[in-house]
Amino acid sequence: MKTQGGDDFCWQAVAPLIVHPTKVTIIELLWLEQRPLSATRMAKRIDDPEFTVALLDYHCHTLLKAGVLRLEGTVPNGASNEKFYWFAHQGGDCN
16 A cells, blocks of 8 residues: 555554454454354353453454444343354455
8 A cells, every 4th residue: 555655554564553462363263163252252262361251342342333243142141141242244355
């Protein structure tokens, strides 16, 4: 991509600053599992103390607001509802 000055824009330098690794992990896990998952179930499958349910839930919610994920359903879980997420768009052309 060319900038107004004519220089090439360096996505390799910018992408790691704007793409959060937790969001990438969520997308990769959903793709691998090929079914909707909740933050609770994601945390169990990842099995890494850095990926807490709260962290995964936060990033699922931001991906939901961005239109990347959709809410697939909820299941009662104690005092709250367990929210299940899936891709908002599937297949199609990436171009």
